[in-house]
Amino acid sequence: MLLLGSLAAAQSPKKSDYLENIALCNGSEHTSLAARIGGCTAFIDSGQGTRTALAIAYNNRGNAHTINGDVDRALLDFDQSIKLDPTYARPFNNRGAAYLRKGEYDLALQALDEAIRLKPNYGRAFVNRAGVYLKKNEYDRAARDYDEAIRLEPNLEAAWSGRCWTRAILGSLQAALEDCNKVLQSWPNDAATHDSRGLIHLKMGQADAAIEDFSSALRVDSRLASALYGRGLARLASGDKAGGDTDISAAKALRAGIDQDFMRYGVRDSN
Known part of the structure; x- marks a missing residue:
């Protein structure tokens, strides 16, 4: 969160704008990504922030760019945040997450x-x-x-x-x-966790339970290739060859090499 230590430097007529930009940059409740980015940019351009506050602002703007899908621009902001404060751990973490996405x-x-x-x-x-x-x-x-x-x-x-x-x-x-x-006790609609539990049931030989979990994942994210492929394998194991082949073909179309992924997971297509 941005520090208010440099607030005294702000001129009184501009104080409300200054505070509003801090609130936007910090991502106050229901703040849109565009507003967050705009608030951080206005704060950075104001020339009123300390080095610490500017490092936080660049990090916050980088996070908003990442969520917005603009990872390269986010990385520029994380780099600037680190230059301003090399002891600030958050931009290093966020830089790592951005490189992971790339x-x-x-x-x-x-x-x-x-x-x-x-x-x-x-x-x-x-x-x-x-x-x-x-x-x-x-x-x-x-x-x-x-x-x-x-x-x-x-x-x-x-x-x-x-x-x-x-x-x-x-x-x-x-x-x-x-x-x-x-996880599912608190977040029952988490697609990734249903997908994971589907893999567990598949490896346990519980095809029906696997199909149910993979289907739950796909109701949340219909393009989740691992859930499609896993459901296909589970359908094959349960005797539904047509349904299994359809799911497996759809999964391969979404992600090349997914059959190799599942072999690493210890599961393979028995076709």
Whole structure:
């Protein structure tokens, strides 16, 4: 959150605008992305902020750009935030998450390692680093980072959901199931967690339960390729060849190589 220490520097007639820009940049309730970006930009351009406040503003604007899908512009803001305050962990974490979205995993790890070095109790950074390890197929390292994130922030949903998926891949099926069930108690419409639980049931040989979970995931996100492919395998296992082939073909059209992904997960198409 932006600091108000430089407020005294603001001229009285402009004070309300100054405060409004801070509120917008901080993302006050129901603030649109455009308004957040505009508020941060106005604050930055005002020349009234301290270096610390400007670092926060650049980080906040970078977050808004990331949510808006403009990852390259977000990275420029995170870089500027870090230049202003190299001890500020958040832009390193957010830079890592942005590089993860771009598929630049080594750069993502560098940024996230630094975020964790600066702030060893940063649960979200451990979750993001686990996400990079998942993309690099380093599942044991991902599991350790999810464990640490949960130890640090027990209510961090992404950590429980991510650990569920990782444990499902590693074959710790009962522990994975417990993680997924915990998430779905509070967030029953979480597509990723239904997808993960579908994989667990598929690996347990419970085809009907797998179909139900994958279908729940697809009701939330109809283009979730892993849920389509998993449901296809479960339908084949249950004797529904037509439905299984349809799902598998649709999944392959959405994501090339998904059959290889599932082989790494310990599941393969029996066709």
